[in-house]
Amino acid sequence: MWGSRRDRDRSSVICIACGESLPRDDAREYDKEGDRWSRRDKEFEYLCKECYRELSHQPRGDLEELLTDVEASAGGDTQEAYVAAYQTEVLKRYGGPEADTEDADGHRD
Numbered sequence: 001m002w003g004s005r006r007d008r009d010r011s012s013v014i015c016i017a018c019g020e021s022l023p024r025d026d027a028r029e030y031d032k033e034g035d036r037w038s039r040r041d042k043e044f045e046y047l048c049k050e051c052y053r054e055l056s057h058q059p060r061g062d063l064e065e066l067l068t069d070v071e072a073s074a075g076g077d078t079q080e081a082y083v084a085a086y087q088t089e090v091l092k093r094y095g096g097p098e099a100d101t102e103d104a105d106g107h108r109d
């Protein structure tokens with residue numbers, strides 16, 4: 001349960017792949033853009049060593065490019081805006097489960 005402060009809470013992170021909690025020192029930072037040196041306002045996600053190792057030899061296709069484009073169009077404001085922009089972009093590129101997904105989102109060209 002979050003909110004109860006224990007000694008190690010501050011340095012404990014969650015692996016985004018398997019959900020395991022581990023000490024930050026043992027975790028690998030994961031940046032969606034593959035650019036760990038541009039820290040700006042972003043929060044990094046973390047992977048445990050096992051998942052990081054698996055990740056490194058899995059092809060990700062054009063995901064990085066997609067995510068970078070999404071951030072550009074979302075303006076990097078909020079996580080909600082980012083996710084919404086991501087979903088829009090994915091639908092645009094790959095189509096959705098429903099053929100006629102259409103939202104009037106103030107989208108301009």
Ligand SMILES: [Zn+2]
Nearest residue numbers: 015018048051
């Ligand atoms: Zn993991």
